[in-house]
Amino acid sequence: MIIKMKKGATESNIDKVVTRIEDYGFTPDLSQGKGTMVIGVIGETHTVSEQKFKELAGVESVLRITRPYKLVSREYSSEDRIIEFGGVKIGGKNRPVVIAGPCSVENEEQIVRIAKEVKKAGADMLRGGAYKPRSSPYSFQGLGRPGLDYMALARKESGLPIVTEATGIHYHKIDNTPEEKDVLDNVLDYTDILQIGTRNMKSYGFLQTVAERTAKSGLPVLLKRGEEATIKEFLLSAEYIAGNGNPNVILCLRGIRTFEETRWQRYTSDIAAISVLKQESNLPVLFDPSHATGDRELVRQISLAAISAGADGLLVEAHYDPENAASDGPECVTSNVIADIVEDVKLFHQHFSGRFNR
Amino acid sequence: MIIKMKKGATESNIDKVVTRIEDYGFTPDLSQGKGTMVIGVIGETHTVSEQKFKELAGVESVLRITRPYKLVSREYSSEDRIIEFGGVKIGGKNRPVVIAGPCSVENEEQIVRIAKEVKKAGADMLRGGAYKPRSSPYSFQGLGRPGLDYMALARKESGLPIVTEATGIHYHKIDNTPEEKDVLDNVLDYTDILQIGTRNMKSYGFLQTVAERTAKSGLPVLLKRGEEATIKEFLLSAEYIAGNGNPNVILCLRGIRTFEETRWQRYTSDIAAISVLKQESNLPVLFDPSHATGDRELVRQISLAAISAGADGLLVEAHYDPENAASDGPECVTSNVIADIVEDVKLFHQHFSGRFNR
């Protein structure tokens, strides 16, 4: 439910609305628009009549949100949410960003070298995993906190902000000894954007914990779509974070699981879902062409397709030696491909950004 | 199997190779390259050793095709197949084409008006169905041959070549009376490109009949991917036409069926499959954003995404009055959107065609 106050509404008017919202057990969400105050009501408001708010002094109108997700819907707030930090802006009319880096942080030299290379190629941020969700318990699970240290060094050396994944709130082990902090706290000590992976998109308890621990800082959270999550489920997971205190959510698509042969494509690139999400939600939407295609020969072209469909940026796996990457080598590109992609994105933005006015 | 002859190979050398091919029950396919003759061997050649051809005079090399499809594969012929007719060129480095028109031909006025409108908007061809495959026996099944007459008139009035679908080799009825010719023969009397729909992609007997009836004319055949057909199955269906005498096949994607909610998208747009097909096959690839998305709000943006992924053209549903179209109104756009799409395609081709050298 959204309550629009009249232009001349007093603070006392607003206070009374807020009090009533809280009386019903809901949470108020105030935002000052141009000259008018708009108050969101978060909670299961269908049990309460609009009249209960319309009757208060200073209230101009009461609008019900028909979507199951609220804060992240365009219906609730039609303005694009723009995520801004360290000179990078994601979303809105800004030039789409290119985030590049390896699947896994392997060692200091590797990540620093890649960071410098992708920086030179024009990338806006560095990606790299210190904690890796692997389908087999016998596969390399990431370097852990030392990997984060290398990421921090790579950030310093390259000047690029970093994004890295927290795989949960369990304790990662190195040589069978659990690290001092849980995985999420470790990652929060370092990262500029917190990534939540595909496999955790429906770990609702984890999402809630993420929201609580980042509510104060407002650290941007990049949430990947589950392999088979519907658009509705994806936006509800984003709502778990936004509705629990951190509105700075970035959506990221990475291919969905369908009947298509994995011989050709690891997943089916859900390109049209970019456009659907941009219509339905106010959040920025990125696309990960590396996991989606699983094939470095396709990465550049699908990157451009994603941007054409309205993506606010790309998350691309890059390595100087894809053949010998610790994980996901077949979908990794070298930094000269990153340079091509950056060039494509700029060229596209220059010629097409004015043509589509979402 | 592909047999490359030496540069100085004589006609007699070639004749002997051809004879041996036929002795094994295979079909030879001769094509004169730059200075050298290349002979394709069509059939299940895995039963025969390369040696049987290598030993003949004038043979330089023998290459096995590892794909189950032969003629339509890049492995067999790496050069882009370009379909050319009435001034239109589809495939290769040509500017992607825009084919527009209504789902169904409704009457003379409708199709002539739309033809003129989309011509003015810059479209290259007119689409429209006189025979409609409908999932319900109680739905409008198309006007039949009179619809083709209206299409022909629209072609004359607009100057646009036409593409229309043959739904089979059965006899369409008008007022319970079967038409004089079967559907395919009716369509062949009129069309510039013959369309085979999604639902018939695996009607192998029909595909074979199409190939036989068009082998002599080489009339281009636009084959749509089945809703759940794999890339392999799709290319094998194309091979049914190419291998039975008509190599002028145009592939057309139109969305696949997945778990995604039909509320948002009628089908999942298989954009990355465009890139895969362009790598794997030498045939031109079109995309139909109207059936894929089922939503006119998405058509323009997904059109551009398809072009970015390498599509050689678009097949778009257009109508001056989408709300009242006889079928598929929700996915129909008006001609001013067609004009935008044509403009997008030209702009894209101008700035990007040189950047990707497939």
Place this chain on the structure above:
Amino acid sequence: MIIKMKKGATESNIDKVVTRIEDYGFTPDLSQGKGTMVIGVIGETHTVSEQKFKELAGVESVLRITRPYKLVSREYSSEDRIIEFGGVKIGGKNRPVVIAGPCSVENEEQIVRIAKEVKKAGADMLRGGAYKPRSSPYSFQGLGRPGLDYMALARKESGLPIVTEATGIHYHKIDNTPEEKDVLDNVLDYTDILQIGTRNMKSYGFLQTVAERTAKSGLPVLLKRGEEATIKEFLLSAEYIAGNGNPNVILCLRGIRTFEETRWQRYTSDIAAISVLKQESNLPVLFDPSHATGDRELVRQISLAAISAGADGLLVEAHYDPENAASDGPECVTSNVIADIVEDVKLFHQHFSGRFNR
């Protein structure tokens, strides 16, 4: 729309109802229930008010069918349709049938031997393909009419009725010479049940032709579900046959295409769809465990699961030498497995048929 006449309704009353139905361009479908006449109205009746029929003399009630399919729905006729021929009964409370035989008829000896073996094992019918829909144009396409001759001989030798597939209304070729009749007519010269395959489920022109050519004989038509057809599409395809004159349709499930690994299962066995179809339609429902699983190790157990879900019978691939079958060997079982399956089915029917009263 269904019109129930009053108990004492006269012939003249009925005639007037029929006339009005025809005046609207609809088709009447009369069936004499216990003491009362029920008249189905086939066509797009939503344009006409019930009142137009209620007002006629002798009419008791008018009921609208809410489903898009009419004749095949339980809503239209709640009684199970039972298909009966040559001593075999399919549907209703009858013991589920077991139809067994090879994928392809290979030669006289093969099919006669298999027929005798499966007869001995207790099978109720013989299956075998003379015309084969193959995804590759270079694969064996079936023996054609000679294959039908062998099937007829096998029927004679074993006493089992036969079911075989018509792949279309094109002309099959033997040594490049088209057969005298089209495929459908050839098959109609021989078969006891006409099979329409998965790949043709949406070839609506073909379905219509099948209905017309079998309307008079009422020859049972076994219609297989498309690999990705929805329940609604499947029943609408059945309606194409029933609504065009032949109500004797048997539905057959054979697995659907999903994300599941083909390493384990060729298709996903759509077992619950059996129960859904039995609730939603009055037609008998068979299951084909061979194509569904693609794995002979699974065939027997999945057969029993299908029967447990309410299937009226099974269509099982059988061969005395599965390793060397001309097609689909990996999913073929030997006749001793058929004997086990027949035994399972009988045992199940004996102990469970009374427990579920659909």
Place this chain on the structure above:
Amino acid sequence: MIIKMKKGATESNIDKVVTRIEDYGFTPDLSQGKGTMVIGVIGETHTVSEQKFKELAGVESVLRITRPYKLVSREYSSEDRIIEFGGVKIGGKNRPVVIAGPCSVENEEQIVRIAKEVKKAGADMLRGGAYKPRSSPYSFQGLGRPGLDYMALARKESGLPIVTEATGIHYHKIDNTPEEKDVLDNVLDYTDILQIGTRNMKSYGFLQTVAERTAKSGLPVLLKRGEEATIKEFLLSAEYIAGNGNPNVILCLRGIRTFEETRWQRYTSDIAAISVLKQESNLPVLFDPSHATGDRELVRQISLAAISAGADGLLVEAHYDPENAASDGPECVTSNVIADIVEDVKLFHQHFSGRFNR
């Protein structure tokens, strides 16, 4: 890798093998078979030659496991793993179990009443959720620890052991106050079987934590298949638990996400996957017909289909007042349906258990 010792192998022989296993960084898994010791080697053993173990004294043979999962595969141990506790046995040749109860624990009266009813109906265990993973942050998230207290009371009153889900290792809140223990520890204080839900099947950090906290007790863990998880991914997730110290894993299928219309079935019942899992793994396999179908009209029949496919038991939602259940009412059955299901299962076991000798 599996190392079989010779019959007369000494303890010293075994010790040396164990030492070498540990030297390579692998983990030994000893199990005493009939007269012979079998030593599993857990880890990425493909880097080490069999010869390194064959050469040790007392070793009879060394067998490589070709599957990516080890402990849970039939290849590793062909014997059925039987889970036994409180008089209940799950797996092997035992009569399949029926576990019944509500989706959510709503209050003391509700769960005690249902427990007594399903006990009377013949159920073997009680299910019920105190922590609920909900796709919307605004939906009821479960009663938390008080709900577990009610479950414990219901266990005492009915005599049925209980199974309930832990949704993570976060802190559940009641009136905005986090509970004292994390969710997993709360559940471990009470339950007889620990359930891990569909949405957490790929939360690898959580799976590992579960394994560690239950390694000593060996508390059975019921792991549900992810909505789109492949068989391989599912078994690898089971391996995360077994390979980290708790081999007592029970697999549970609950329908997969496909293109099928949710109007008819909430998910596609993956019945054949039961048979595949029983072939591929030594773990018991249950089926949840309630979540799979989402329709109480289908639950009983699909239950029987699952048992026919080889399931070792069922997990069925039951409530005395399905219409007013706090969650998932449409798929809930009443206890008289549970009684029918129990009767079906017993009858099936009586007549068919001897016929299939897996």
